[in-house]
Each structure stands twice: as structure tokens, then as C-alpha cells.
Amino acid sequence: MNKSVNINNANSFFTSREMVEMLNRCLDSLRKVPLPISSSTMNSNNNIIRNSDNNNSNNSKITRRRRRSTTATSTINPTLESMRLLDLFRDTSILLNDKDLRPNQKTYSMCMNVLSLYPKSFTACDDVLSLYKRCRKESAATLDLQFYNVCLHTLAKFGTYHPERAPVLVEQIFQDMTTSTSTSMTTTNNHLSPNTACFISLLHVWANTITSTTTISNNHNNNNINNNATTTTTSKVDTSNRPLAADRAEVILMQMISSYPHLVDVICFNICIDAWGKQGFPERAEKLLWRLIQNSNGNENSTNNHTNDDKHILRPNAISFNSAINAWAKSCGVGRRRASNNRQRCDPQKAAERAGILLEQMKLHGCEPTSETFATVMEAYSNTGLDPGVKVQFFLDELETMYLEGAISLPPPKVCYLMAIRAWGGLSGAEKAELLLRRMEEFSSLHDGGHSRLKPCVIIYNAVISAWSQSKDATAPDRAWALFCQMRRGGISGKNNVAPNAISLNALLSTFCNHDRVEEAHELLEKSKRHVRPDSKxxxxxxxxxxxxxxxxxxxxxxxxxxxxxxxxxxxxxxxxxxxxxxxxxxxxxxxxxxxxxxxxxxxxxxxxxxxxxxxxxxxxxxxxxxxxxxxxxxxxxxxxxxxxxxxxxxxxxxxDKEIFVDPISHLHLIYAWAHSRRKNAPLRAQWHLEEAKKLCCSGNNSNWKLTRAHFNGVILAWSKSNDRDASMHIRRLENEMDSSMVDI
CATH class of the missing domain: 1.25.40 (Serine Threonine Protein Phosphatase 5, Tetratricopeptide repeat)
Known part of the structure; x- marks a missing residue:
């Protein structure tokens, strides 16, 4: 009889374990469900996770009813379904008093993997924390390093959207993992030694808090320049008044080097270098790169390495150099010129020079530059505004040579040609910009295998037309019009889909207007309406x-x-x-x-x-x-x-008076109006408006209000046209006052 009971218990034990494994497989399948879920649904549904911490079965029933009512009007929600399954097994195990039916740490890890797919949820951090606490409460003695890694990795993903909460939770859980804790089941202390993945999550969560704008298509290697503007997703995170996240990441790295040197990986350095770049401190990024290089030299010369395996030697890779180069290139970019407390102000010329030097150092240290490397350096030189065409063209030529010699497997991406074309788009570089367009088309036909990787797109054509709009060449309007017509015919080869858009039209109109051919521009605007819809611009x-x-x-x-x-x-x-x-x-x-x-x-x-x-x-x-x-x-x-x-x-x-303000420029025009009037009282009226302009500048109402030499010259003109015998005396007085206190604008 006892033997029969044992067999039945064994069968029950096997069935419970098997069901939990089925639950784990279901959660893994939910992780692969597509993500077309609205943020509002996520925010309302994820609140239920924290409601399930109570072991009371009545509360669990209420929670389930709440979930059913929530999902009645929504689409399938993987996070909701995963938590529903988790609660179902948990409640059933309590009801049947079957511990083997209770979700294990693998189940909780699977559920966290599902939650990691929805970082924008308002309750994302709290939901993961709830799962962590529940699992820790139920099986603290058996938690392994893999569970903690999943938990830390999930919260690290939330850093971008929850910059205030995610880093705190990651550090808290890391502390729980590495600190000795006693449990009710044993009198011994239980703690785990972290691995490299744990530290990577620690670093990542701080680096992610810096990111306020994530660009999906703006990747030099992706070659995603197409007929439309690149697509971006933006999450606005105000980091202006927050302590430097990059600084905290570097502190963690230094502690890692001090206490766990055998776990330090180049990835850890790369995260911190990139973090300083995103924070806007290129010098700190480069300093950390040199620290990595010094460590690599020390490791190679040391006889006390932790391992003789070459792959474990700490040395910089292409990502290390690319991150530092990118830090300099972005430090003076157009999108980075906003005033910020947590951003270093860099001279564009210095930034370009440092990027170029790092490119050479990259070659010296055995790291092969990539297309992204060259594109970033080209961007840095393009930001200088000092006619950078020659320098940017030099890097493009080098990149093409690398491809032809087999050093890189793919031809230069379109963004590199775009950088070079824009660099030539000055007063005298339009001809060379158009030559690059022809060269791009030729290079594509010979080396691109008929693919679209190098075929000039609308953005490339628009850049060349814009280059002609800045040119002083008398033939610029006609050259721009020829390119516009080529776009309508399918490009130079006649096979590309490069139909002109409003940007193309506006660049063409600017070219004609800049050469005082406005009437022709007006006619082109009317004619082009059949092909391109004009806009307000x-x-x-x-x-x-x-x-x-x-x-x-x-x-x-x-x-x-x-x-x-x-x-x-x-x-x-x-x-x-x-x-x-x-x-x-x-x-x-x-x-x-x-x-x-x-x-x-x-x-x-x-x-x-x-x-x-x-x-x-x-x-x-x-x-x-x-x-x-x-x-x-x-x-x-x-x-x-x-x-x-x-x-x-x-x-x-x-x-x-509430909508329109009189400023010093207003009085400047009045000064010249009186100076041209030849009225007898014109000098006195002009002088009166000069004094009014002085009062406005001294009032402090607007820091941009400045008194200029033009104000004084207008009054001097009024006196010079008058017949007053004391006019010369007044003119000398005004000239002395102007020379002593005014700055020309």
C-alpha cells in the first residue's frame, strides 16, 4: 500500500514539473509575439502585476477578474498573458499545496524577458521589481547568477525611458546579489560573485539614461539613405540638471578594475567611452580610450596575466575608437549646439583634428577602420565650415581604395558621398559636388552588382542642387535645372526612382533667386506644380x-x-x-x-x-x-x-504696445528717415532717436539690444546735410563718442 502511494506521488511529481516546463515554453513563445500594442493599453494593464504579491487566493481572484475586464476591449498583450499564466500556476500550487507546481526562477526569468520588450510602460520598473521580490521570497536559497543577469539586463533596457528609477534598482539588485544574506531555510550566508554580464548591465543602465533621442535609420553602416527622410523615434529625457551619468559609469568601471580585474572586458570600456560621447564630453571619452590602450600594453608586457589565451587580453577594438571619434564629431554638430549644463563646448576645428588623429591611431594599434569610422571623421570635418571639401574628399578616396583593394567587403555607403557632396557645397565646390554624383553612379554600375547600395537617391541629388544654389557661377541655375530634369527622367542612368520632391524644388528655386533670376524661378514654380507639390517655403x-x-x-x-x-x-x-x-x-x-x-x-x-x-x-x-x-x-x-x-x-x-515692441532698430530707421528728409530740425530729431535707443539698450529689457555705429553714423549724416554752422562740432562729438564706446556689428 505504501509503495502504491509513493508511485502515485512520483507520478504527481513528474506531472507538476512537466507542467511548469510547459509554462516556461509558453512564456518563451509570448516573448516572440509582435509588438503592435498601444502605450495606453500597456500602462493600464501593467499595473496588475504588483497586485499579485499577496498570497491570499481571494485577492488573486479579484486580480484575475480585473485582468479579464481589462483585456476584453484590447488586443493580445504578452505581458498581461504572461502574468496571468504565472498567477494561475502560483494560485493553483497554493490551492493544491503542490510546491512542484509553483513557478521557478526560470519562469520568472522568462516573464522578465517578456517585460523587457515594453520599456516605455509607466510601470515597467515596478513590474520587474515585483517579480524579483516574489521570486526572491519564494526561492532565495536557490537563485543563481543567470536569474540575476536576466533581472539586471531587463532593468538596464529601461534606463532610456525611466532614467530616475532604473539605475537605482539595478544597483540595488546588484547589491542584493553580492551581499551575504541569511535565509529562513539555512543558517549559512548565501551570496553570488558577479560576472562580466552583471557589470555590463550596471554600465548600460547609466549609459542609457543619457540617450534622449534614438535614431533608427541614422547609422553609417546601414546605408539607409533613401527617397524619404530618415525615420527617428524620440523619447525626451531631461538630463540637463542630473549628475553626469557617464561619470557614474566610469566610477563603476574603476571599481570593477580595482576589485574584479579578471572580469574587465573591452565592452565595459566601450560603454563608458560612448557614454562620455553622448554626454557631450569628448575629451573624457578620449582619455578613457587612452586608459584602455595603456592597460592593453600593460597586459601584453606582463607575465602575470590571468590567462594565456590571446582573446582574453584587454585591448581596444574598432568600436572603442569609433566611439571616441564619434564623441568628437558630435560635440560640435548642429543638433548638439544647444546650451546645456552637462555639455562641453568644443571648437569645431579642434574636434575635427582630434577625430583625424584618432583615425590614424586606430590604424597604428591594429584596428581596421570601418565605413562608419570614415563617415564620422568626414562629419567632423564637415562641421568646421572652413571649406572642408578637400579633406572630406581625401577620406572618401581612401575608403574607396580600401574597398577596391579588398580591405573592406562593402563599397562606401551613401552617407559618405553625401558628406563629401555637402562639404563641397560652398561658393566654389558645386562642380566637384556634381562630379561626385557622376562618380557615384559610375561606381555603382561597376561595383555594386546592380544593387541600390550606391545608386544616387533623392537626398544625394538634392544636396548637389543645394550646392549649386550656393555657387556664384553664372551657369549655376541652368546646371541645377538640368539635374532637376534628370531626376524626373530617373536620374543619370534613367533607371533610378529619384522623382523630385518639395526639397528638390526649393533648392532649384533658391538657385535661380540667388542669381537674380526671380521671374524664371516664379515660372518654374508654376510649371513644376504638375510634378511636385510646392509648400510654404x-x-x-x-x-x-x-x-x-x-x-x-x-x-x-x-x-x-x-x-x-x-x-x-x-x-x-x-x-x-x-x-x-x-x-x-x-x-x-x-x-x-x-x-x-x-x-x-x-x-x-x-x-x-x-x-x-x-x-x-x-x-x-x-x-x-x-x-x-x-x-x-x-x-x-x-x-x-x-x-x-x-x-x-x-x-x-x-x-x-503689448504685441509689438519698439527696439533700437526701430529708432535706427527713424534716424535715417530724418537724415534723408533735409528738414531743418532733422539733426535734432535724429539725435533724439539716438538718445531713445541708448535708453533702451541701458534698460536691460533685452540683452540682444545693442547700440551700433550705424546709429551714430545716421545722426552724423543728418548733421552733415544741415546748414547749421555748428554741425562740424556736433559731428566731432559724435565721432569721439562712437569711437570710445561703440562696437561695430
């Missing part, structure tokens, strides 16, 4: 071209174009791409200010009051618009222009 470019044009009819033509846009807007035909803006009206006012017509200034004032009367808040005039009207009066030689300008200023001050 397209019309702004034409209006700006009219504002700079020397044509006598430029102001009238600009006025007609803006009326056309007003009619489209009034009839409800305006689109999301085309909206009237205050900048468009400002360009029209500038055009009238540059016009030689006698009534130009009065037309400008009339347009200003029309803007005031419009209901569209996007075209309400501001201080810049107000100053454009005053500028028109200052350039007018019509009788009474100065008096009319002063009356206009007083009316704006009385009626719109």
Missing part, C-alpha cells in the same frame, strides 16, 4: 527673391503673388503644405522698402494695417514686421516720410 523663396531683386517691378510682382495666396486661403483652398505666414508679408514689406517708387513706404504701411485687420493669427505683425515698414520710410525720399514714420510709430505704441 517654395513661395517664401520667391518672395525673398523679389525682396532682393533689383527689378523695378519686383515689389509689385511680390504683391501679386501674395494676393494669389490670399485668394487661395480665403476660398478655403489652402493645404497643409501652403500656409500664409508673417515672414511672407515681411518679405513683401522689404521688397516695397527696396522699391524706387515714390509711394513704396506708404504701400508698406497700408499692408501692415491690413495684416492687423486679418483674423489669421499666423500673419499678425511682430516687431520685425513693424521695423520693415520703418525701414521703407527710412529709404524713402518722398516729402513728409520722416513725419509719417514718427506718426506710424506713435500709433503702434498706443494701440499695439
Amino acid at each position: 517654395s513661395y517664401l523663396i520667391i518672395l525673398r527673391g523679389y525682396a532682393r531683386s533689383s527689378d523695378s517691378d519686383a515689389a509689385e510682382n511680390a504683391h501679386n503673388l501674395l494676393k494669389e495666396l490670399e485668394n487661395i486661403s480665403s476660398h478655403g483652398e489652402s493645404t497643409r503644405e501652403i500656409k500664409l505666414t508673417v515672414n511672407m508679408y515681411s518679405q513683401l514689406l522689404v521688397a516695397w522698402g527696396n522699391s524706387s517708387r515714390n509711394d513704396a513706404a506708404f504701400r508698406a504701411e497700408e499692408i501692415f494695417w491690413q495684416m492687423i485687420r486679418q483674423e489669421d493669427v499666423s500673419v499678425l505683425p511682430d516687431t520685425a514686421t513693424f521695423n520693415c515698414v520703418l525701414r521703407a520710410f527710412s529709404k524713402s525720399f518722398e516729402g513728409g516720410a520722416a513725419e509719417r514714420a514718427e506718426a506710424f510709430l506713435r500709433r503702434v505704441q498706443q494701440e499695439h
Whole structure:
């Protein structure tokens, strides 16, 4: 009889273990489920995890009912399903008093793997912490290093989206793992020695807190430049007032070197180097790289190595150098120029030189530069703004040579050609930029095997057209137009899908306008509507071209174009791409200010009051618009222009003082309006406006308000045109005051 009971117990034991293994396989399958789950569903469902810590079965039933009601209106949620299965086995084991049916640490690890796929959840950290505490409570004596690694790795992924909570939890769990703890089951102390993976999670979680913007497609090796802009996902994390995460990561690395030198891996150094780069401190990143190089030299020369296996020797790799080079390249990039407390200010030229030196050092230390390396160095030189075409071209040539000689397996990515084309896009490099486009097409046909890796895309063509827009060559508009036509025909080869877009059109229009061929640009805008939909910038470019044009009819033509846009807007035909803006009206006012017509200034004032009367808040005039009207009066030689300008200023001050501010530039235009008036009292009125400008600059209301030499020169001009016998004395006084206190802008 006893033997029969034992057999039954054995069968029960086997069945329970088998069911737990089935649970583990189910959780592993949930980890592979696609991720089309809304954040709102995740945030509402993940709150249930912490509700299951109570062993009371009634609470468990309430929790399950809550889960059922939550998922009734949602799609399959892997995190919800995994927790439901976990609770089901846990509650059943309690009900049947079957410990073998209770989820084990592998089950909890599987569940954490599912949670790691949803780092954006508001409760992600708390959910993992709940699982950790539950598993630790149920099986603390048997927890192994693999479980802790899963837990630390999961929380490390959350650093980007939970920068305040994730690092604290990772360090707390690491401390629990390495600290001796007594359990109710045994009187001996139980602790684990960490491995390299544990420290990597510690470093990663701090490095991830620095990342505020994750770019999916902006990878030099991915060759993802296509017809559309690269796709990015952004999670905004304010790190400006937080202690430097990179500093904390380096402290952990130094402690690791001191206490666990045999666990130190190049990956640990790479994480910290990259962290300093993301934090905006390239010098600290490079300093850590040199520390790694010194350690590698010491390891190779030492006879007391921990192992004789060459693969365990600590030495820098390509990622180490690439991270340091990238730190310098990004330190002065356009996207990194925002003021920040936790960012080093770098000189672009110094950054480029350091990136170039590190590239050479990379070769000396036996690390083969990659395409990403060259692309990053090219980016650093492109940021200098000192006509970097020659230098960037040199790196592109070297990269092509490496491919042709077999040093690298893939040809240079498109981003490298894009960097070189943009580097040549100065006043005299458009010809070389276009040659690069031809060379790219030829290189693609010979070495790309018919694939699209090197075929010029829309972004490449747009960059070349933009290069021509900056060129002073008289043929630049025609060259840009030829490229635009080639895009419509499928590129140089006629086989590519490079249909022009609004960016292509705007670059083309800028090229014509920059060469004072505004009328042709206007005609091209109308003709191109069949192929490309223009946007607001397209019309702004034409209006700006009219504002700079020397044509006598430029102001009238600009006025007609803006009326056309007003009619489209009034009839409800305006689109999301085309909206009237205050900048468009400002360009029209500038055009009238540059016009030689006698009534130009009065037309400008009339347009200003029309803007005031419009209901569209996007075209309400501001201080810049107000100053454009005053500028028109200052350039007018019509009788009474100065008096009319002063009356206009007083009316704006009385009626719109809250929206429009009078600044030193406003008084500067009034000074010149009086200087051109030849009125008897013109010098005194000009002097009065100079004093008003001084008061504004001294008021401290705006730190950008500066008094310039132009203010004094305007008053000097007024005195020089007067018949006052003391004019020379006043001119000398003004010149002395200007030389002693003013700085030219």
C-alpha cells in the first residue's frame, strides 16, 4: 500500500514539473509575439502585476477578474498573458499545496524577458521589481547568477525611458546579489560573485539614461539613405540638471578594475567611452580610450596575466575608437549646439583634428577602420565650415581604395558621398559636388552588382542642387535645372526612382533667386506644380527673391503673388503644405522698402494695417514686421516720410504696445528717415532717436539690444546735410563718442 502511494506521488511529481516546463515554453513563445500594442493599453494593464504579491487566493481572484475586464476591449498583450499564466500556476500550487507546481526562477526569468520588450510602460520598473521580490521570497536559497543577469539586463533596457528609477534598482539588485544574506531555510550566508554580464548591465543602465533621442535609420553602416527622410523615434529625457551619468559609469568601471580585474572586458570600456560621447564630453571619452590602450600594453608586457589565451587580453577594438571619434564629431554638430549644463563646448576645428588623429591611431594599434569610422571623421570635418571639401574628399578616396583593394567587403555607403557632396557645397565646390554624383553612379554600375547600395537617391541629388544654389557661377541655375530634369527622367542612368520632391524644388528655386533670376524661378514654380507639390517655403523663396531683386517691378510682382495666396486661403483652398505666414508679408514689406517708387513706404504701411485687420493669427505683425515698414520710410525720399514714420510709430505704441515692441532698430530707421528728409530740425530729431535707443539698450529689457555705429553714423549724416554752422562740432562729438564706446556689428 505504501509503495502504491509513493508511485502515485512520483507520478504527481513528474506531472507538476512537466507542467511548469510547459509554462516556461509558453512564456518563451509570448516573448516572440509582435509588438503592435498601444502605450495606453500597456500602462493600464501593467499595473496588475504588483497586485499579485499577496498570497491570499481571494485577492488573486479579484486580480484575475480585473485582468479579464481589462483585456476584453484590447488586443493580445504578452505581458498581461504572461502574468496571468504565472498567477494561475502560483494560485493553483497554493490551492493544491503542490510546491512542484509553483513557478521557478526560470519562469520568472522568462516573464522578465517578456517585460523587457515594453520599456516605455509607466510601470515597467515596478513590474520587474515585483517579480524579483516574489521570486526572491519564494526561492532565495536557490537563485543563481543567470536569474540575476536576466533581472539586471531587463532593468538596464529601461534606463532610456525611466532614467530616475532604473539605475537605482539595478544597483540595488546588484547589491542584493553580492551581499551575504541569511535565509529562513539555512543558517549559512548565501551570496553570488558577479560576472562580466552583471557589470555590463550596471554600465548600460547609466549609459542609457543619457540617450534622449534614438535614431533608427541614422547609422553609417546601414546605408539607409533613401527617397524619404530618415525615420527617428524620440523619447525626451531631461538630463540637463542630473549628475553626469557617464561619470557614474566610469566610477563603476574603476571599481570593477580595482576589485574584479579578471572580469574587465573591452565592452565595459566601450560603454563608458560612448557614454562620455553622448554626454557631450569628448575629451573624457578620449582619455578613457587612452586608459584602455595603456592597460592593453600593460597586459601584453606582463607575465602575470590571468590567462594565456590571446582573446582574453584587454585591448581596444574598432568600436572603442569609433566611439571616441564619434564623441568628437558630435560635440560640435548642429543638433548638439544647444546650451546645456552637462555639455562641453568644443571648437569645431579642434574636434575635427582630434577625430583625424584618432583615425590614424586606430590604424597604428591594429584596428581596421570601418565605413562608419570614415563617415564620422568626414562629419567632423564637415562641421568646421572652413571649406572642408578637400579633406572630406581625401577620406572618401581612401575608403574607396580600401574597398577596391579588398580591405573592406562593402563599397562606401551613401552617407559618405553625401558628406563629401555637402562639404563641397560652398561658393566654389558645386562642380566637384556634381562630379561626385557622376562618380557615384559610375561606381555603382561597376561595383555594386546592380544593387541600390550606391545608386544616387533623392537626398544625394538634392544636396548637389543645394550646392549649386550656393555657387556664384553664372551657369549655376541652368546646371541645377538640368539635374532637376534628370531626376524626373530617373536620374543619370534613367533607371533610378529619384522623382523630385518639395526639397528638390526649393533648392532649384533658391538657385535661380540667388542669381537674380526671380521671374524664371516664379515660372518654374508654376510649371513644376504638375510634378511636385510646392509648400510654404517654395513661395517664401520667391518672395525673398523679389525682396532682393533689383527689378523695378519686383515689389509689385511680390504683391501679386501674395494676393494669389490670399485668394487661395480665403476660398478655403489652402493645404497643409501652403500656409500664409508673417515672414511672407515681411518679405513683401522689404521688397516695397527696396522699391524706387515714390509711394513704396506708404504701400508698406497700408499692408501692415491690413495684416492687423486679418483674423489669421499666423500673419499678425511682430516687431520685425513693424521695423520693415520703418525701414521703407527710412529709404524713402518722398516729402513728409520722416513725419509719417514718427506718426506710424506713435500709433503702434498706443494701440499695439503689448504685441509689438519698439527696439533700437526701430529708432535706427527713424534716424535715417530724418537724415534723408533735409528738414531743418532733422539733426535734432535724429539725435533724439539716438538718445531713445541708448535708453533702451541701458534698460536691460533685452540683452540682444545693442547700440551700433550705424546709429551714430545716421545722426552724423543728418548733421552733415544741415546748414547749421555748428554741425562740424556736433559731428566731432559724435565721432569721439562712437569711437570710445561703440562696437561695430
